[in-house]
Structures are given as structure tokens and as C-alpha cells.
Amino acid sequence: xxIRSTVMMWGLVLAAGCSHSPPPTQQSSGQSAVExxxxxxxxxxxxxxxxxxxDALLLKLLQAFDQASARSExxxxxxxxxxxxxxxxxxxxxxxxxxxxxxxxxxxHELAGIREQLALLLTPEEWRKSTAARRKLLELxxxxxxx
Amino acid sequence: xxxxxxxxxxxxxxxxxxxxxxxxxxxxxxxxxxHQVKDPVRLEQLKALVxxxxxADEERKxxxxxxxxxxxxxxxxxxxxxxxxxxxxxxxxxxxxxLRDRQLALRLRLAALTTPAEWAAIVEEIFPxxxxxxx
Numbered sequence: 587x588x589i590r591s592t593v594m595m596w597g598l599v600l601a602a603g604c605s606h607s608p609p610p611t612q613q614s615s616g617q618s619a620v621e622x623x624x625x626x627x628x629x630x631x632x633x634x635x636x637x638x639x640x641d642a643l644l645l646k647l648l649q650a651f652d653q654a655s656a657r658s659e660x661x662x663x664x665x666x667x668x669x670x671x672x673x674x675x676x677x678x679x680x681x682x683x684x685x686x687x688x689x690x691x692x693x694x695h696e697l698a699g700i701r702e703q704l705a706l707l708l709t710p711e712e713w714r715k716s717t718a719a720r721r722k723l724l725e726l727x728x729x730x731x732x733x
Numbered sequence: 734x735x736x737x738x739x740x741x742x743x744x745x746x747x748x749x750x751x752x753x754x755x756x757x758x759x760x761x762x763x764x765x766x767x768h769q770v771k772d773p774v775r776l777e778q779l780k781a782l783v784x785x786x787x788x789a790d791e792e793r794k795x796x797x798x799x800x801x802x803x804x805x806x807x808x809x810x811x812x813x814x815x816x817x818x819x820x821x822x823x824x825x826x827x828x829x830x831x832l833r834d835r836q837l838a839l840r841l842r843l844a845a846l847t848t849p850a851e852w853a854a855i856v857e858e859i860f861p862x863x864x865x866x867x868x
Binding site: 662665666668669670672673674675676679680683687690691694695697698699701702705708710713717 | 753754755808809811812813814815816818819822823826830833837838840841844847849852853856860
């Protein structure tokens with residue numbers, strides 16, 4: 587499951603929880619997840635200045651997801667291409683995978699930093715409200731998944 | 734929602750990061766091998782290899798569940814720092830890398846146990862060419 591499709595799935599989860607929304611198309615559900623997150627921040631954080639800061643951080647977070655998704659897809663394509671060759675060596679695989687690992691460490695650093703800034707920006711009550719919705723997705727993610 | 738997005742990101746990393754897409758679905762690979770490899774002696778060796786792959790896949794699923802819970806726990810706590818988040822998930826990346834090395838070793842054994850013609854047929858069946866564009 588790619589990051590993009592996971593976020594799309596989250597969009598579907600959100601839409602399913604909202605009885606007034608029409609069923610989303612697959613193309614619209616990823617965008618729906620983004621917009622839901624931003625709307626949630628706007629409704630939870632009533633202070634306008636902090637709401638704007640939180641919104642900017644959330645956009646940064648979502649851009650980082652998008653870049654990570656593109657890098658992940660490119661990596662998978664490179665590994666799949668290598669896979670086609672019977673004589674591909676361990677060194678060739680490791681070189682490609684090591685580049686992916688380095689990207690992942692950078693992404694982790696960036697995302698953890700954005701999360702920390704958001705946590706510092708919100709009050710405990712705002713944090714509680716803006717993270718309450720995670721349980722449903724967590725349950726979905728804990729179900730067995732194919733590669 | 735904020736933590737939910739992080740969970741989605743980290744969980745998807747653990748789902749999509751196979752050492753080799755050829756090994757991504759051991760049951761499918763087993764079926765393709767049975768279909769393409771006619772030599773019974775090598776087929777038995779390949780089946781044993783697939784059994785090892787299935788074990789590695791089970792470990793991957795368990796690792797994924799543990800990592801997702803850790804992201805939820807550390808990421809959901811407002812007081813958690815970026816360093817704590819990186820430390821919690823970084824440990825899983827190390828374990829995942831070791832698991833990937835095992836899968837890669839199995840992929841190299843798989844290549845060594847098949848003939849070039851069998852390999853070509855296996856790849857063709859697992860990675861079918863994209864459909865030709867419509868005129």
C-alpha cells in the first residue's frame with residue numbers, strides 16, 4: 587500500500603463517518619483527507635494566529651508526505667527493474683536500497699520535526715481534540731496487509 | 734487527525750518496503766514457481782525457499798503492527814519530542830533492514846536455482862508488461 591493510497595483510504599474512512607457527504611470518488615478521497623485535516627485544525631484552534639501557523643505546518647506535513655510518496659514509488663520502480671534481471675547482484679540491490687534508506691531517515695527527521703512544532707503550538711485540549719480521530723485508522727492499519 | 738496522518742505514513746513504509754517486489758507475495762510466487770519450474774528436484778528446493786520467505790513475511794507483519802502501535806503511542810503524546818519520535822521509529826527501521834537482507838539473500842538463491850528461460854517466464858508472469866496504448 588503506498589502512502590498516497592493510505593491517505594486515500596483515510597479519506598474514505600472520514601467520508602464514511604460523515605453521513606451527509608456523498609460517497610467520494612477514488613481521485614477525490616486523497617484531497618478529501620487533506621481538506622478534512624485542515625478543517626479540523628481550523629475548528630479546533632480558535633486563536634486565528636495559531637490556527638494559521640498550524641495550517642501552514644499541516645500543509646508542510648502534507649507536502650512532505652507527497653514528496654515521500656513520490657520517492658517511495660520511484661524506489662519501488664528501480665528495485666522492480668533490477669528484479670527483472672536474473673544476474674542482478676546483492677551489491678546492486680544494496681546500492682539502490684541504501685539510497686532509499688537515506689531518504690527515509692531524512693523524511694523521518696523532517697516529519698518528526700513538524701509533528702513536534704505542531705505539538706508545541708497547540709494547547710493540551712486542542713491537541714486532544716485534533717488527535718482523537720486516530721483510533722479508527724490505527725485499527726485499520728493493524729489489520730494484515732499485503733506488501 | 735494529525736497523528737492519524739503520521740500513522741498512515743509510517744505504516745505505509747512498513748508495507749511497501751520489500752527487498753524485492755518479486756518476493757512481495759510469497760503465496761503468489763509459489764504458485765508461479767509450480768507453474769514454471771518442471772524439474773521436481775529444483776522445485777522442491779524452491780518450495781523450501783518459499784517457506785523461508787513466508788516466515789520472513791510473517792515477521793514483517795508482526796513488526797509492522799508493533800511499529801504502528803509505537804508511532805501511535807509516542808506520536809500521540811503531546812510532550813513527545815522529535816528525538817523520541819525518531820528514536821522510536823529508527824529502531825524499527827534497523828530491524829526492517831535486517832529482515833530485508835534476509836529476503837534479498839533468498840531472492841539471490843531463487844535466481845541461482847532457476848534457468849534463464851524459467852526466470853524470464855517467472856518475471857513475465859509476476860510483472861506482466863503494461864497494456865499497449867489504445868489507438
